[in-house]
Amino acid sequence: MDIFLQQIINGLTTGSVYAIVALGYTMVYGVIQLINFAHGEVVMIGAMTAFTVIMAVVGLGLPLPPALIVLLGVLAAVPVCMAIGYTLERVAYRPLRHAPRLAPLITAIGMSIILQHLALLIWGRDPRAFPQIMENASFAIGGAAISTVQIAIILMSVVLMAGLTWFVYRTRFGIAIRATAEDVRVAALMGVDANRVIAATFVIGAGLGAIAGVMVGTYYGIAHYTMGFTLGLKAFSAAVLGGIGNLAGAMLGGIVLGLVEALGTGYIGDLTDLCRWPLVGGMLAERCEADGHAILFGSNYQDVFAFLVLILVLVFRPSGLLGERVSERA
Amino acid sequence: MNRKIVGIALIAIALLALPLVLTQVGTAWVRIANLAILFVFLSLGLNIVVGMAGLLDLGYIAFYAVGAYVYALLASPHFNLHLPFWVILPIGALVACVAGAVLGAPTLRLRGDYLAIVTLGFGEIVRIFMNNLSSPFNITNGPKGITRIDGLSVGSVNFSATDTLFGLSITGPAKYYYVLLLLLLLVIVVNLRLQKSRIGRAWVAIREDEVAAKAAGINTRNVKLLAFAMGASFGGVAGGMFAAMQGFVSPESFILNESIMVLAMVVLGGMGNVWGVIAGALLLSFVPEFLRYSVEPLQMALFGRMLVEPEVLRMLVFGIALVLTMRFRPAGLWPESRHKREMGQKP
Numbered sequence: 238m239d240i241f242l243q244q245i246i247n248g249l250t251t252g253s254v255y256a257i258v259a260l261g262y263t264m265v266y267g268v269i270q271l272i273n274f275a276h277g278e279v280v281m282i283g284a285m286t287a288f289t290v291i292m293a294v295v296g297l298g299l300p301l302p303p304a305l306i307v308l309l310g311v312l313a314a315v316p317v318c319m320a321i322g323y324t325l326e327r328v329a330y331r332p333l334r335h336a337p338r339l340a341p342l343i344t345a346i347g348m349s350i351i352l353q354h355l356a357l358l359i360w361g362r363d364p365r366a367f368p369q370i371m372e373n374a375s376f377a378i379g380g381a382a383i384s385t386v387q388i389a390i391i392l393m394s395v396v397l398m399a400g401l402t403w404f405v406y407r408t409r410f411g412i413a414i415r416a417t418a419e420d421v422r423v424a425a426l427m428g429v430d431a432n433r434v435i436a437a438t439f440v441i442g443a444g445l446g447a448i449a450g451v452m453v454g455t456y457y458g459i460a461h462y463t464m465g466f467t468l469g470l471k472a473f474s475a476a477v478l479g480g481i482g483n484l485a486g487a488m489l490g491g492i493v494l495g496l497v498e499a500l501g502t503g504y505i506g507d508l509t510d511l512c513r514w515p516l517v518g519g520m521l522a523e524r525c526e527a528d529g530h531a532i533l534f535g536s537n538y539q540d541v542f543a544f545l546v547l548i549l550v551l552v553f554r555p556s557g558l559l560g561e562r563v564s565e566r567a
Numbered sequence: 568m569n570r571k572i573v574g575i576a577l578i579a580i581a582l583l584a585l586p587l588v589l590t591q592v593g594t595a596w597v598r599i600a601n602l603a604i605l606f607v608f609l610s611l612g613l614n615i616v617v618g619m620a621g622l623l624d625l626g627y628i629a630f631y632a633v634g635a636y637v638y639a640l641l642a643s644p645h646f647n648l649h650l651p652f653w654v655i656l657p658i659g660a661l662v663a664c665v666a667g668a669v670l671g672a673p674t675l676r677l678r679g680d681y682l683a684i685v686t687l688g689f690g691e692i693v694r695i696f697m698n699n700l701s702s703p704f705n706i707t708n709g710p711k712g713i714t715r716i717d718g719l720s721v722g723s724v725n726f727s728a729t730d731t732l733f734g735l736s737i738t739g740p741a742k743y744y745y746v747l748l749l750l751l752l753l754v755i756v757v758n759l760r761l762q763k764s765r766i767g768r769a770w771v772a773i774r775e776d777e778v779a780a781k782a783a784g785i786n787t788r789n790v791k792l793l794a795f796a797m798g799a800s801f802g803g804v805a806g807g808m809f810a811a812m813q814g815f816v817s818p819e820s821f822i823l824n825e826s827i828m829v830l831a832m833v834v835l836g837g838m839g840n841v842w843g844v845i846a847g848a849l850l851l852s853f854v855p856e857f858l859r860y861s862v863e864p865l866q867m868a869l870f871g872r873m874l875v876e877p878e879v880l881r882m883l884v885f886g887i888a889l890v891l892t893m894r895f896r897p898a899g900l901w902p903e904s905r906h907k908r909e910m911g912q913k914p
Contacts, residue, residue, distance in 0.1 A: 305673045332894060338679055340893050342623055342737075343834055347889025353669055356881045359876060434672050466823065497671055511703065524703070531703035544688040551681060552673040 239380035244503040245496065250387045250456060252495020257449040258472030259479065259487035260401060261442030264410035267418040267482040268438050269334070271341055275325050277469020279318050279443045282352060283450030283462040287314040288367055288533035295368050303370040304389075307455060314447040321352070322443025326436050349465075356462040364461040367454050386391035390452045397445060398488050404441075405484060414438065418482065459462050467540055471498075478558020489558055498542045509533035582748060584742035592686050599741040601812060602643050603852035604747040606803050610799025610832040610848040611758050611841065617830065618838035619767060620794035621774030622675075623683040626690025627829055630799040631696065631820035633666055634659035634806025636707065639816045642717040645708060652719050656807045663803025665794045671795035680747050692828055697818040712817025719746060724809075749807070754801065758841045761797075770794055771839065773872055824882055831885040837899025846901055851888070855881040 258267035258280055274415060287310030294306050316356040375382040405411040417434040425431045453468065454460045455553035471494065479490025505514070510532050512525035521531050616624045637659040641650045670689050674682045716781035718739070720724040726742045729738060736886040759769045769790045772780040779788050810816050828851065836847020859877040866873050892899060 261771060268759050272684060283862065328894075329890065336770075336893075337621075339621055339623055340897055342680060342683055342832070344890045344893045346827065347624065347886045347893070350824075350886035351890070354879050354886065357879055367895070368645055438803075447659075465574075467691070470684070470691065473684055474688075533703065535699075535702075537699050538695065541692055547685065547688060548673055551677060554676055555681075 240503055241379035241500075241556045244499040246381055246383050246387060248493065248496035248499030250390050250495070251393050251499065252475075252492040254449050254452050254456070254468075254491075255472050255475040255494050256491025257394050257397055257445050257452070258468060259476040260329075260398070260484065261446045261474050262476040263479070263481055263484060263487040264414075264438040264442050266476070267484075268414065268421075268435050269330065270482075271330065271338070272345075272473065273343065273439065273442065274345035274469075275329070275352055276344065276446060277465035277467075277472070278349045278352040278429045279325075279465070280323055280405075280446040280450040280453070280472075281460070281462060281465030282321060282356055283314040283318045283443075283449075284323055284454040284464065285356055285365070285462070286317045286447070287311060287451040288362075288460050290314070290367050290498070291368060291370070295370060295407075305354055305394050306370055307451065311451050318443040318447035318450070322446075323436055325443075326439040330380040331432070340370030344467050346462055353462060353465065360460075360462060362462070364459045367458050367460065369458070370552070382511035384416045387453055390456060393448070393452065397448065400472055402484065403444070409435075410437070418526075447495070471543040474543040478545055478546055478550050478557055481556030483560045484559070486557055493558070494543060494546055497546060498539065500541045502536045502539045504539060506535045509535075533564070569622050573594055577638055582649075583691075583745075586737075586744040589742060590738060594738055597738065597744060599852070599856050601740055601743050601747055603849055604664045604744070605809055605812075605853050606832060607830065607845050607848040608751060608754055608805040608808075609802060609829045610836070610844045611754055612798045612805065613829050614758070614798075614833050614838065614841070614844045615761070615770070615801070617772040617833050618761065618840070618844065619771075621679070622791060622794060623679055624686045624795070625683050625687070625826055626686035626693070626829065627694040627728075627798070627802060628821050628823075628826040629686075629690040630663040630667060630786035630802030631806040631825070632693055633663045633810065633817075634803030634816075635805070635810040635816045635821070636697065636713075637662050638804075638807040638810035639716050640706070640712040642811070643713055644715050645713050652807070652811060656804055657805040660800040660803040663806070667799025668792055668796040669790050675795070687823070690821075690823060694818050694821060697821070703760055707818075710818060712819070714814060714815050715753065716810050716814045716816065717798065718814060719743070740812075743808075747808065750804075755841065755845070757816035762776060762839075766793065768795055774839075775873065827882075827889075828885055831888050835888050835900060837902040840899065840901055840903035843899050843901030843903065845900065849887065855884065858884070 258276070261276050261279075262273060265271065265276075287307075290313040291306055291310040294301065295310055325348055333341040333344060371383050373386055374484070375384045376388075399546050405414055413424065413429045413434050414437070416427060417428050417431055421431050424434075435458045450460075453464070472491070475490040475494040476487045476495055477490070479486025479488065481487075482521045511521055512531050524531055585600065587898075589600060609627070612630075613624060613627045616622050616627070617784040638652075638655050641648050641655045641658065642652070643649075644882055655672060670686065674685045674688050697707050698710050698720045700707040707713070710859055724742075726739060726746065769780065769785045772783065772785060773791060777787055777841050798856025809820075829848075832851045833844050833845070835851060836845065855877070858880055862875065863873065866875065896902070
């Protein structure tokens with residue numbers, strides 16, 4: 238099997254999910270220049286809600302096509318997450334819009350802890366396995382395999398990204414969003430209801446997050462109350478990589494991050510196998526002969542890549558791939 | 568003036584007698600008191616970063632972890648090293664301090680939110696490394712953690728064993744209590760002095776208006792870095808004490824929830840105000856313990872089973888405390904007067 242191509246396919250899949258979650262961060266940041274810290278938890282609740290609905294529908298035993306069952310899960314998760322997104326804005330961000338920047342960040346952290354532990358109360362401590370309803374057929378391409386779920390995730394994200402781009406650039410409300418992102422006060426003078434626009438970015442971001450949650454759940458087959466944390470951190474890194482506040486940037490950043498992570502995870506074990514490095518390998522000769530390898534960093538360091546990317550971007554190109562300059566204070 | 572001296576003397580006597588009283592209730596409570604002091608310690612460290620300099624650090628527990636692991640590695644059978652604590656604690660503080668500076672350097676030029684998320688990530692990375700640095704060279708012993716860590720000992724006095732002094736038996740935890748109390752006193756003095764110093768005033772100036780601070784001639788980047796490094800070194804020392812006291816460290820003790828807990832203590836007590844932060848830390852250390860002892864029996868009596876685990880309840884309390892404090896008393900329960908004005912709270 239061609240490892241390189243396989244990791245590209247896997248990276249594209251996770252990258253599309255990161256991109257969709259990153260859109261939520263970047264939209265909110267674009268309008269109010271604040272990070273929505275609880276976004277990862279919204280994604281997690283999306284996955285959990287969909288899981289519950291899918292389990293219930295499967296439990297009914299109706300002869301429904303699997304795709305429809307997943308769709309029902311999505312249809313349930315989206316409004317739930319949208320409601321949470323709206324609540325977040327009303328509780329944690331709107332009342333503190335004129336407070337020092339630290340204040341909304343702290344309330345958002347508080348909200349994400351509350352959401353995470355409410356999820357723990359509702360769904361419990363153990364990971365929940367998504368039911369295997371789809372016969373996950375694989376297709377061979379050039380020595381690698383791509384599964385139906387992977388194809389569905391990639392296609393779905395392309396549709397979502399195209400839809401969002403159309404919405405933001407072609408509709409009246411989209412113009413209002415862009416105007417608010419440019420300058421809240423001037424937009425308000427032009428008759429844009431800034432409160433509505435800001436709430437809308439939270440709601441839209443949460444809706445996208447819900448779908449991303451279902452994607453992750455079906456892809457990995459499990460959902461857990463802590464999954465939002467790492468996913469949120471990675472998606473945020475993706476948004477920064479692309480240039481925070483920039484829609485195309487979030488999409489690009491997500492895909493690039495997904496690829497970096499997949500390729501990194503695929504090759505780091507081989508690259509840091511000390512036995513392959515003549516100088517060090519010689520010192521470990523005894524061990525290398527016994528085990529055949531002495532891997533310094535294995536694939537269990539998968540979650541480190543996103544963070545490395547984040548740090549590197551912040552050091553060398555804080556504005557990201559497509560973003561404008563980020564100053565110390567807006 | 569006289570009344571003040573009497574008051575201080577009374578508090579001192581109460582603090583000195585506390586472990587003897589608590590031992591009667593149960594040694595567990597002395598341990599809880601010790602952990603509470605450690606959290607006061609941590610909160611004061613984080614207060615330098617979040618409260619004084621206004622930099623949101625969400626991975627503070629990582630520095631605590633660094634301090635704890637430095638202690639564990641240098642004083643346990645794991646590497647067969649048994650250095651004395653007065654060598655290790657400064658090393659732990661130094662390593663944590665360097666970690667803080669290295670982490671802060673790339674992010675401090677940027678806006679506060681970036682710092683928040685980078686520190687959040689850093690906390691997670693440190694945990695991943697603690698969990699995985701067990702092969703091919705076993706450094707941290709992975710998720711199993713490091714056991715049989717040496718306790719503190721001065722001369723022939725071993726702090727982990729029970730001793731009899733003037734007919735009073737003093738248990739291990741009680742002895743640690745006195746050491747921690749002494750250390751805490753030192754930390755409080757340092758904090759109070761820092762607050763009034765040139766550096767402390769520079770931190771507050773940056774928190775209130777970075778541009779103005781820069782215009783006033785403050786080298787904002789260096790001063791922020793100093794806040795970060797200093798806060799981290801406090802965490803390092805606290806971590807070392809934690810390792811010595813528990814005799815065991817594992818990655819599980821240093822999860823995100825712990826960082827959030829320390830943040831909640833600082834925020835609830837009143838960012839920037841040393842006494843407020845101490846009060847906040849004590850409040851949030853003891854309330855969950857009381858919850859633990861009241862909620863469990865209450866639920867068993869009412870429903871016959873546990874609906875809400877105390878641990879979950881504890882985190883919910885912290886989350887709600889963060890949100891409510893920011894919404895209704897943004898400068899904290901015991902605010903610093905100038906911070907109150909800054910956060911727009913009516914005096």
